[in-house]
Amino acid sequence: MSLIVRRIGPACTIQDQGREGYLDQGLSRSGAADLRALYEGAALLRRKPDLAALEMAGMGGEFEALSPVRIALTGAPMQASIDGSPVAWNASHALAKGQRLSIGAVLRGGYGYLHLGGGIATEPFLGSRSAHLAARVGRAVAAGDTLVPGPDKGEAGMKIAAEDRFGGGTLRVVASFQTALFDAETLARFEATEFRRGPRANRMGMQLDSDGPGFSAKGQLNILSEVISPGDIQMTGTGNPFILLPECQTTGGYPRIATVLPCDLPRAAQTPPGGAVRFQFVSLDEAVSLHAAWLKDLARLSSRVEPLVRDPHDIPDLLSYQLISGVVSATD
Amino acid sequence: MTRFDPFPLIRSVGLDGMLVTFADTMTEQSNRAALAFRGALHEAGWEGVVESSTSLASAYLRFDPLRLSHAEVQARLAALLAERDWYAAPLPSGRKLWRVPTVYGTDLAPQLEDAAMAAGLDVGEAIRRLGKSRVRVLTIGFAPGQPYLGPLAPEFDIPRLQQLTPMVPEGALVCAIRQLIVFAGPTPTGWRHIGQTAFRCFRPGMEPTFALNPGDEMMFEPIERAELDHIRAHNEDGTGGATVEEIAA
Numbered sequence: 001m002s003l004i005v006r007r008i009g010p011a012c013t014i015q016d017q018g019r020e021g022y023l024d025q026g027l028s029r030s031g032a033a034d035l036r037a038l039y040e041g042a043a044l045l046r047r048k049p050d051l052a053a054l055e056m057a058g059m060g061g062e063f064e065a066l067s068p069v070r071i072a073l074t075g076a077p078m079q080a081s082i083d084g085s086p087v088a089w090n091a092s093h094a095l096a097k098g099q100r101l102s103i104g105a106v107l108r109g110g111y112g113y114l115h116l117g118g119g120i121a122t123e124p125f126l127g128s129r130s131a132h133l134a135a136r137v138g139r140a141v142a143a144g145d146t147l148v149p150g151p152d153k154g155e156a157g158m159k160i161a162a163e164d165r166f167g168g169g170t171l172r173v174v175a176s177f178q179t180a181l182f183d184a185e186t187l188a189r190f191e192a193t194e195f196r197r198g199p200r201a202n203r204m205g206m207q208l209d210s211d212g213p214g215f216s217a218k219g220q221l222n223i224l225s226e227v228i229s230p231g232d233i234q235m236t237g238t239g240n241p242f243i244l245l246p247e248c249q250t251t252g253g254y255p256r257i258a259t260v261l262p263c264d265l266p267r268a269a270q271t272p273p274g275g276a277v278r279f280q281f282v283s284l285d286e287a288v289s290l291h292a293a294w295l296k297d298l299a300r301l302s303s304r305v306e307p308l309v310r311d312p313h314d315i316p317d318l319l320s321y322q323l324i325s326g327v328v329s330a331t332d
Numbered sequence: 333m334t335r336f337d338p339f340p341l342i343r344s345v346g347l348d349g350m351l352v353t354f355a356d357t358m359t360e361q362s363n364r365a366a367l368a369f370r371g372a373l374h375e376a377g378w379e380g381v382v383e384s385s386t387s388l389a390s391a392y393l394r395f396d397p398l399r400l401s402h403a404e405v406q407a408r409l410a411a412l413l414a415e416r417d418w419y420a421a422p423l424p425s426g427r428k429l430w431r432v433p434t435v436y437g438t439d440l441a442p443q444l445e446d447a448a449m450a451a452g453l454d455v456g457e458a459i460r461r462l463g464k465s466r467v468r469v470l471t472i473g474f475a476p477g478q479p480y481l482g483p484l485a486p487e488f489d490i491p492r493l494q495q496l497t498p499m500v501p502e503g504a505l506v507c508a509i510r511q512l513i514v515f516a517g518p519t520p521t522g523w524r525h526i527g528q529t530a531f532r533c534f535r536p537g538m539e540p541t542f543a544l545n546p547g548d549e550m551m552f553e554p555i556e557r558a559e560l561d562h563i564r565a566h567n568e569d570g571t572g573g574a575t576v577e578e579i580a581a
Contacts, residue, residue, distance in 0.1 A: 023394070024385035025542045026473040026516075126541060135476045136517060137536065177343035177351050224356060225473070227385065227392040229346040251387050251473040259346035287347050288397045295398070 009059025051119025060103025076109025214239015
């Protein structure tokens with residue numbers, strides 16, 4: 001049971017929910033940029049959400065099944081086909097031995113995910129399979145690699161109603177310990193400004209641009225390096241915000257104006273180049289309620305899964321299906 | 333007139349963190365307080381706490397806000413702070429002293445002369461003083477396992493370089509602002525490259541993965557280049573010839 005990588009984009013890595021507990025050693029959590037996509041994949045495959053998947057930044061690849069395998073496709077929609085026939089995104093599919101899965105460029109958003117039925121069973125490092133390229137943990141998946149799933153059985157051909165989070169939008173933030181370094185006028189302007197995602201973005205962070213003056217803190221250059229949380233919005237020397245993502249550093253000297261809530265981090269990470277983003281402050285109490293609601297929603301995703309009913313018009317090559325026997329074998 | 337001193341200061345960090353800050357500058361005392369307080373947090377073992385860490389002058393706590401409310405964490409931190417004078421608290425037990433063989437200067441560490449001059453010392457005296465300095469792991473960060481060490485004596489309060497050095501190798505010993513760093517991997521830096529070790533701070537695939545812990549102490553003892561070559565040829569465990577001993581509590 002495995003999938004061999006024939007071609008692949010330059011920024012595809014194996015990701016799960018990341019590794020916690022190494023902040024004091026300077027190692028940030030890493031993990032999927034869009035955590036929701038991991039949960040959606042798990043729901044489609046009826047597996048636990050702690051399995052590892054292939055995270056594809058911007059561009060997918062071509063994969064050949066060396067044996068039958070279930071897959072699911074979630075996150076930023078990408079063009080996908082099996083042996084040349086387009087297949088649905090936000091859905092699970094069965095790949096028969098020898099079939100080729102092609103995943104093209106992202107259509108909206110930034111990060112697409114390819115899940116295997118048993119998860120991608122690489123050797124965990126410090127309790128997680130997540131690559132953390134900024135910390136030199138793991139590496140990008142390359143052509144010729146084999147993705148070996150863990151043990152698996154179950155159905156395929158399911159779809160999930162995914163939340164659209166691929167075009168930017170409003171990100172809810174809480175004040176953090178350095179928010180008070182910014183004066184009231186700057187904070188009000190920050191909340192009123194529409195930002196655009198800049199060209200500099202990777203798993204460490206995402207730059208935002210805006211018209212008008214930047215957003216500087218008082219005494220910006222004389223701040224002692226302090227702890228960083230993923231989701232922190234850091235103001236660089238030029239007053240341009242960066243949203244810090246799973247491979248951020250663990251401490252930093254640039255002041256952070258606010259922190260994006262975990263429930264809105266998938267939307268933040270999936271903002272495409274040029275996409276518009278606004279920030280909205282919520283109280284800490286409200287943030288905790290939103291967080292609880294988010295976790296509850298993730299736990300209930302399996303109720304949004306339903307069979308992928310095929311319209312014959314959507315099947316471009318009807319003759320390739322064994323319509324007589326009524327069975328498309330997944331094993332021969 | 334006395335200035336209002338807000339420290340120690342408890343503040344929230346994002347959705348799920350609290351920070352206890354002991355000063356707005358790194359001093360021996362504020363770092364000691366942060367390490368001791370974090371040690372106490374660790375020992376307290378509160379349910380719902382996910383992890384803790386220290387930065388130069390703060391202790392950080394991350395918790396599950398659905399199991400432990402912010403008000404509850406704040407109250408517990410305030411109570412723990414009131415228990416003692418953390419600026420005078422002993423450092424946590426279980427700390428180690430590392431003695432790391434180091435080549436000072438030569439073409440391996442070409443900015444020693446420059447650093448000595450900035451410190452107002454001749455090269456021989458700089459090596460003598462650095463070689464017997466015992467520094468503490470103030471915090472770990474920037475790269476996995478990478479220690480910020482100090483404080484050095486006041487003469488080593490030398491500024492960072494304006495121009496970044498494009499690349500120094502793993503194990504480089506660099507100096508600025510009364511601190512040392514042993515680099516965990518090749519990196520550009522504005523700190524002066526004064527020594528070279530074969531000490532690996534981050535050892536993926538080995539046990540332990542991280543060589544150091546905050547509060548550990550280090551000495552960088554001068555050796556000749558030939559000795560480092562010999563150490564490098566037999567450095568499977570990544571210790572770079574360092575010896576380690578427990579620091580008595």
